[in-house]
Amino acid sequence: MLMSNLYGRLVVVRNTQAQALQTKYPQLQVQAAIKDNYCQRCYAQIMKAWQLPNGHRYCGRCLQFGRVTTQDILVSVPEPNRFPPFENWQWSGQLTAAQMQVVAEINHHQHHHLVWAVTGAGKTEMLFPIIAQALANKQRICIAAPRIDVILEIAPRIVAVFPNIPLVVLYGQAEEPYHYTQLVICTTHQLLNFTAAFDLLVIDEIDAFPFVNNPLLKHTPKRALKATGRLIGLTATPTVRHLLQFQKRSYLPARFHGHPLPRINVRQVSKWRQLINTQQLPALLTKYLQQNKHQCLIFVPTIRETKILEHIIQRHFKTLAIMSVSAQDLQRTEKVQLMRQRKIQYLITTTILERGVTLPDIDVIILGADHPNFTSRSLLQIAGRVGRKISRPTGLVLAIVSQPSWQVLVAQLTIKWLNHQANKGVKHEL
Numbered sequence: 001m002l003m004s005n006l007y008g009r010l011v012v013v014r015n016t017q018a019q020a021l022q023t024k025y026p027q028l029q030v031q032a033a034i035k036d037n038y039c040q041r042c043y044a045q046i047m048k049a050w051q052l053p054n055g056h057r058y059c060g061r062c063l064q065f066g067r068v069t070t071q072d073i074l075v076s077v078p079e080p081n082r083f084p085p086f087e088n089w090q091w092s093g094q095l096t097a098a099q100m101q102v103v104a105e106i107n108h109h110q111h112h113h114l115v116w117a118v119t120g121a122g123k124t125e126m127l128f129p130i131i132a133q134a135l136a137n138k139q140r141i142c143i144a145a146p147r148i149d150v151i152l153e154i155a156p157r158i159v160a161v162f163p164n165i166p167l168v169v170l171y172g173q174a175e176e177p178y179h180y181t182q183l184v185i186c187t188t189h190q191l192l193n194f195t196a197a198f199d200l201l202v203i204d205e206i207d208a209f210p211f212v213n214n215p216l217l218k219h220t221p222k223r224a225l226k227a228t229g230r231l232i233g234l235t236a237t238p239t240v241r242h243l244l245q246f247q248k249r250s251y252l253p254a255r256f257h258g259h260p261l262p263r264i265n266v267r268q269v270s271k272w273r274q275l276i277n278t279q280q281l282p283a284l285l286t287k288y289l290q291q292n293k294h295q296c297l298i299f300v301p302t303i304r305e306t307k308i309l310e311h312i313i314q315r316h317f318k319t320l321a322i323m324s325v326s327a328q329d330l331q332r333t334e335k336v337q338l339m340r341q342r343k344i345q346y347l348i349t350t351t352i353l354e355r356g357v358t359l360p361d362i363d364v365i366i367l368g369a370d371h372p373n374f375t376s377r378s379l380l381q382i383a384g385r386v387g388r389k390i391s392r393p394t395g396l397v398l399a400i401v402s403q404p405s406w407q408v409l410v411a412q413l414t415i416k417w418l419n420h421q422a423n424k425g426v427k428h429e430l
Contacts, residue, residue, distance in 0.1 A: 007180055015072075116251050192220055237381060362388075
């Protein structure tokens, strides 16, 4: 095992291996994987049921990341920040005055910082100068997000701007093995494997499932950061807890291109579910499919309905290029890529794609927007898929409901308020 792969990395080894590693690497830090009946990786209390036939206990909560038992040791080597001098970065774009103001606010201090920016405000672009400054200071940086789709959206953009900086992209199905790099891009679950590793940790979509309110990940940001490290949280839909948690905050209510957030159009079709259960489509959806020339994301409340709707549309519109996707779909990444390549026109999805997918010229239809699975915050994120590019800063957001919905109304009023704030051109105090 290379010592560099232990820098700031929490690795599970057996007792006998730990002794050999400690002889080889005197800097090695060791701790029992389970201590005082608590897992030292995820801090879960060990339940009585979590016991092996040999009598040793294990942690059932973080089992998906590899088993840790009372026979195991957690080892790491302190992060040394041994990085070559940073030379330059390649980006021909330019930040707006509002974006530059947010960057200045972040660089003005070393505290944790929350950036509340509407969808399409250019959060990733604002990170470029912040990352460049950290690289110049020989700091180690991690950009994390709860969902794989967000990671796969961000990674190529970071590579394009910082082509000479080695990085590793970590998520559950990643084929690339871990190796030591100055820049890490990963899902928030992967932070479980780091300790005092990063000087700068950026969590995009900090309010998103499965990170928010997840007991497994509650302590991971603090442990992954060095004692002197800082956390930057990015979101378009912050929770009250996040607004209270961060002492320093920035607010950006305007999209980078200056056009307003698209409003949500609501149409009531009281028996839409009965229609699709009998292999029929609501008339307004049929009319849209007949006339539409743009790509479209069609959101439905449940995984079951993705397949039903895909089958019905394929049956009625045999020439349309359409697929469905959900969190359980093993080909999810490939299907989203086909959408990016414009090889399919329609993608039926659950809320799994409410974030992290940027497609130009896109429309959005939300079938069953009054379903409990669509909260006002998720509806805001879904509406935010539309009009993100200057090539088409507008587009359709259509919510089909069976009955009036409070959540839809809240989302509509929030968009109206955000657009009003953006038109004012005045910084809103949080």
